[in-house]
Structures are given as C-alpha cells and as structure tokens.
Amino acid sequence: MVPRALTIAGSDSSGGAGIQADLKTFTVLGVYGMTAITSITVQNTVGVYRVVDLPPEVVYEQIRVVCEDIGVDSAKTGMLSNAHTVKAVARAVRDFKIEKLVVDPVMRAKSGDPLLRLHDRHTLIEEIVPLAYIITPNIPEAQELCGFEIKNVEDMKEACISIHSLGARNVLLKGGHIEGSVVVDVLYDGKEFTMIERPRINTKNTHGTGCTLSAAICAFLAKGLPLKEAVLKARDYLQGAVENSLNLGKGHGPLNHMWTLRTLT
Numbered sequence: 001m002v003p004r005a006l007t008i009a010g011s012d013s014s015g016g017a018g019i020q021a022d023l024k025t026f027t028v029l030g031v032y033g034m035t036a037i038t039s040i041t042v043q044n045t046v047g048v049y050r051v052v053d054l055p056p057e058v059v060y061e062q063i064r065v066v067c068e069d070i071g072v073d074s075a076k077t078g079m080l081s082n083a084h085t086v087k088a089v090a091r092a093v094r095d096f097k098i099e100k101l102v103v104d105p106v107m108r109a110k111s112g113d114p115l116l117r118l119h120d121r122h123t124l125i126e127e128i129v130p131l132a133y134i135i136t137p138n139i140p141e142a143q144e145l146c147g148f149e150i151k152n153v154e155d156m157k158e159a160c161i162s163i164h165s166l167g168a169r170n171v172l173l174k175g176g177h178i179e180g181s182v183v184v185d186v187l188y189d190g191k192e193f194t195m196i197e198r199p200r201i202n203t204k205n206t207h208g209t210g211c212t213l214s215a216a217i218c219a220f221l222a223k224g225l226p227l228k229e230a231v232l233k234a235r236d237y238l239q240g241a242v243e244n245s246l247n248l249g250k251g252h253g254p255l256n257h258m259w260t261l262r263t264l265t
C-alpha cells in the first residue's frame with residue numbers, strides 16, 4: 001500500500017513553507033499526502049501580513065475524517081497558532097492514536113513574524129511535546145522550551161536532554177541559527193547523540209527549511225524507516241533542496257522541492 005502522511009499545519013500563500021512545503025515534500029518522496037489546515041496566512045517571501053485561524057473543531061474534524069477513512073501512517077504538526085488549536089490537535093492525536101508524530105514547534109516565520117501567540121507557548125509544551133515521537137526545534141524555539149541560552153554544540157546537547165525530559169521521545173535540535181561554515185543538527189534519542197553535519201550553503205533562499213525537513217522525516221517514517229535513518233535521509237533531501245533553491249521573491253526565497261526530479265535547474 002502507498003505510505004500515507006498527514007500534515008497538521010498552516011497555509012503559506014507563497015508556497016514555500018507550511019502545508020504547501022509539506023505536500024510538495026510528501027509527493028516528491030513518494031508518499032500520499034493529506035492535510036488538516038490550522039490557519040491561513042497571508043504571506044510571501046518578505047513577511048506575514050495576516051493570519052486567519054480556523055475554528056479548533058474544524059481542525060479536529062479534518063484529522064478525524066482522514067484517520068477514520070484513509071488511515072495515517074505518520075503525521076507532522078507545524079503552525080498551531082493558539083492554545084485552542086493546540087488542545088484540539090492534542091486531543092485528535094490521542095483519540096486517533098497517531099504514534100509516529102513529528103512535532104515542528106513553529107513559533108516564528110523566517111521573517112520574524114510570530115506564528116504562535118506568546119502566551120500560548122506553555123500549552124504547546126504541556127499538550128503537544130509529550131505526544132512527539134520526534135520534536136524538531138530550531139535554536140530560538142529550543143531556548144524557549146529549555147529556558148536557557150544556546151550558543152554552541154555543547155549547549156545544544158544540554159538542551160536536547162532538557163527537551164527530552166519534557167516528554168518528547170526523540171529530539172532533533174537544528175543548528176541553522178548558529179553561525180559557521182558547517183551546519184550542525186543534533187539528534188538525541190534519550191541515550192545517544194548523533195551529530196549531523198553538512199556544509200552551510202551561502203544563500204538567502206531558506207524560506208521553509210524547517211517545514212521541509214520535518215515533512216521529509218514524516219514521509220520517511222510513513223515508509224517505515226527507523227527514526228535515525230529517516231532523519232538522515234530527510235537531511236540529505238533538504239540539503240539538495242537548499243543547494244538548488246529558487247531565487248524567487250524579494251525576501252527569503254523558497255527551496256527547490258523538486259530537485260530530485262531535475263525538472264527545474
């Protein structure tokens with residue numbers, strides 16, 4: 001049977017992040033993609049101009065009907081803009097027993113615009129983090145989750161331990177926000193650390209890197225790969241998408257999700 005993955009996230013009108021990045025990633029990686037849209041953002045490569053949240057029960061119902069009808073091998077969460085949405089998603093994950101859940105604890109867009117209400121961050125920590133099979137914070141998000149400053153790889157390891165203790169079974173702490181010619185992501189499974197190092201590509205076109213990575217992990221989990229293998233394969237897919245990124249728009253341009261098909265150069 002074709003692997004089935006669900007993204008629970010916000011819509012990005014510019015097509016580079018959110019639901020759109022997730023569906024492109026699922027498709028190119030050979031996975032049947034489904035969506036539960038949480039918010040609609042009026043967004044381009046420069047900024048986020050407006051956010052309209054869907055009613056929490058509509059978010060819950062989208063998850064319910066696809067789980068009951070089609071079935072879900074793995075799911076990911078992206079933008080969950082407020083505590084009501086967070087709670088509805090947590091309830092659905094529990095009710096429909098979604099085990100392979102990738103949590104991207106989205107707090108801000110690359111432009112700096114907030115995507116989760118400041119006062120509702122604790123709800124994400126209490127309700128969603130403990131349901132995560134793997135959580136994929138960037139540095140600012142990890143700082144929010146663990147409560148201390150992260151400046152180097154040693155701090156990243158400490159942060160992984162702290163975030164693991166919040167109930168996430170695996171932690172992938174992304175190092176894109178720490179300067180250097182090599183980007184280091186740290187994977188922690190509660191016992192072992194794996195350092196994932198890749199050359200930093202010199203480009204401003206990095207809109208949606210986090211969404212794309214978590215969607216790719218979700219896709220490889222849907223295919224039945226073990227966690228570490230899924231993360232490494234997802235990181236390789238992401239590297240190609242950044243290497244071939246698209247110089248579109250006036251801000252942070254999008255990645256080339258289709259690089260594996262070689263239809264765009």
Ligand SMILES: Nc1ncnc2c1ncn2[C@@H]1O[C@H](COP(=O)(O)OP(=O)(O)OP(=O)(O)O)[C@@H](O)[C@H]1O
Nearest residue numbers: 110138174175176177183200201207208209210211
């Ligand atoms: N310039 C770059 N070259 C190569 N890889 C990068 C680069 N920037 C980020 N990455 C990788 O992209 C992934 C996402 O990292 P980052 O820390 O930027 O997440 P993010 O802030 O959540 O992204 P976004 O907010 O754009 O979705 C990580 O695997 C990181 O190593």
Ligand SMILES: Cc1ncc(CO)c(N)n1
Nearest residue numbers: 010011012017018079109
């Ligand atoms: C809808 C949406 N989700 C996530 C991100 C994070 O990149 C974004 N910019 N927009």
